[in-house]
Amino acid sequence: MTIAAHKTETIADEPQELLRRMLEEKFVAQTNRLTELTIRGRLPGHGGYDSHTLDILSVAARQAIADTAHALRRMSEGTYGLCEDCQRPIPLGRLRAVPHARYCTRCCRHCPD
Ligand SMILES: [Zn+2]
Numbered sequence: 001m002t003i004a005a006h007k008t009e010t011i012a013d014e015p016q017e018l019l020r021r022m023l024e025e026k027f028v029a030q031t032n033r034l035t036e037l038t039i040r041g042r043l044p045g046h047g048g049y050d051s052h053t054l055d056i057l058s059v060a061a062r063q064a065i066a067d068t069a070h071a072l073r074r075m076s077e078g079t080y081g082l083c084e085d086c087q088r089p090i091p092l093g094r095l096r097a098v099p100h101a102r103y104c105t106r107c108c109r110h111c112p113d
Contacts, residue, residue, distance in 0.1 A: 020075055022099045027068040034061040064100075071100040083107050 037058045040047035046054055074080040081090055085107035094101055101108070 016075065016080065019080075019095055019099050020072070023068050023071050023075075026099070027065060027072065030061050030064040030068065034058060034065065037061060067100040067102075070102070 037054055040049060041051070041054050041058075049057070071080060081095060082088070083090055083104040084102045086104060088104055090101055090104045094105055
């Protein structure tokens with residue numbers, strides 16, 4: 001029988017390097033995606049997508065690139081993993097699921113991410 005540790009894991013418990021790699025991979029993937037969508041938009045018939053769908057996908061890719069770049073910038077500034085609202089550490093479980101998270105779960109009730 002194990003004793004459950006009632007401790008909230010934070011960013012300090014895991015090398016930030018792993019999350020940085022996830023963010024960098026996402027940044028590259030979304031940049032490639034946006035390039036692909038831009039190329040499709042120029043093709044006759046938009047490569048099978050209607051222009052409305054292409055717009056939605058492009059906006060989503062641009063947003064993901066912006067979110068990821070923001071998170072990487074915060075890493076280089078040393079503020080990554082802290083809630084931008086209450087300044088408390090964002091739980092690691094949340095960062096693993098959403099590496100670009102800017103707010104803790106509590107503050108995120110009124111944030112877009
Ligand atoms: Zn917060």
